[in-house]
Amino acid sequence: MSNMASETFWPQGKRCAAIVSVIFDDGLDAVAQAPDLAARSKSFSVWQYGATRGVERLCKTFAAAGISTSWFVPGIVAEKHGQLLRDVVAEHHEIESHGWAFERYDALEASAAIELLKRSRDRLNSIASKDVSGFRLPAGNWPRHFDRLLLEAGYSWSASLNGDDMPYSHSSSLVEIPVHIELEDRPYFQFNFTPAFPKGQSRIPSYEAVLANWIAEFDAYRKYGLCYVLQLRPEWTGTPGRIALVEELLRHISSFDDVWLATAAEVARWHGDKSIVAPAEHPINVYEAYFSEEQAGER
Numbered sequence: 001m002s003n004m005a006s007e008t009f010w011p012q013g014k015r016c017a018a019i020v021s022v023i024f025d026d027g028l029d030a031v032a033q034a035p036d037l038a039a040r041s042k043s044f045s046v047w048q049y050g051a052t053r054g055v056e057r058l059c060k061t062f063a064a065a066g067i068s069t070s071w072f073v074p075g076i077v078a079e080k081h082g083q084l085l086r087d088v089v090a091e092h093h094e095i096e097s098h099g100w101a102f103e104r105y106d107a108l109e110a111s112a113a114i115e116l117l118k119r120s121r122d123r124l125n126s127i128a129s130k131d132v133s134g135f136r137l138p139a140g141n142w143p144r145h146f147d148r149l150l151l152e153a154g155y156s157w158s159a160s161l162n163g164d165d166m167p168y169s170h171s172s173s174l175v176e177i178p179v180h181i182e183l184e185d186r187p188y189f190q191f192n193f194t195p196a197f198p199k200g201q202s203r204i205p206s207y208e209a210v211l212a213n214w215i216a217e218f219d220a221y222r223k224y225g226l227c228y229v230l231q232l233r234p235e236w237t238g239t240p241g242r243i244a245l246v247e248e249l250l251r252h253i254s255s256f257d258d259v260w261l262a263t264a265a266e267v268a269r270w271h272g273d274k275s276i277v278a279p280a281e282h283p284i285n286v287y288e289a290y291f292s293e294e295q296a297g298e299r
Helices: 028-033 033-037 041-065 077-082 082-090 110-125 146-152 207-224 245-252 266-273 283-298
Strands: 016-021 070-073 095-099 228-230 260-261
Touching: 016 028, 016 207, 016 266, 028 033, 028 245, 033 041, 041 082, 041 245, 070 077, 070 082, 070 283, 077 082, 077 110, 082 095, 095 266, 110 146, 207 228, 207 245, 245 260
Parallel strands: 016 070, 016 228, 016 260, 070 095
Antiparallel strands: none
């Protein structure tokens, strides 16, 4: 993929792109795995900490760094925390969709999926300063042709899949900004229960090691001219001690003048304007070809 890692790909001759994103589910992700959690106030408060303290702490950190970020929020969370999200928007951050209520789109009919996608976008548009254009899959697998449903519901890009480290376009023209689990905070910091919840979750890590991982990844993305996407959650990284990791990481990223520190929507627009088509061997096209062959074999 020779067109995917050139230093001249990014605007103004920048060497790489970096996106800071926030996933604000307010506990919907946990309840999706353990529905009874909502009735256990002590346990559920671990996730509610994000709205109580984490959102404000992240916003202050971003303001000090002088950056705009991309927040993925379910529509139902926007209904509950409308004023809090208006405060986020007032700090020059973009609000994008994380579905309606942490539903699995691979378990829905197309008509039901579109209804929820539109409902979420409409609700978030009532808060956002710009039209909501992006989406992050909340749970489950990516349904076949889901890119077409997103376009029909008014979205132009997604940050859901993992099959690359540069933006690419689905055959429908929907732009995909790939994300990776090692650049999330949750695998490192969701450790709050004994026994573990979810089962098998690791215990508390060394903060210095987490920061070293994120910096090592950034340095490699910069070296190869890629698109670095950090994914934070207010309940995990918005604590008094862990916020220092975000501050130090942003200082490191900002120390380079050849990094395009942008929002996800800005990167998606940039890529979309270049009209780059993913080659036939790209994972997204291999996935589509596999299902086309499978369907043909069933006839």
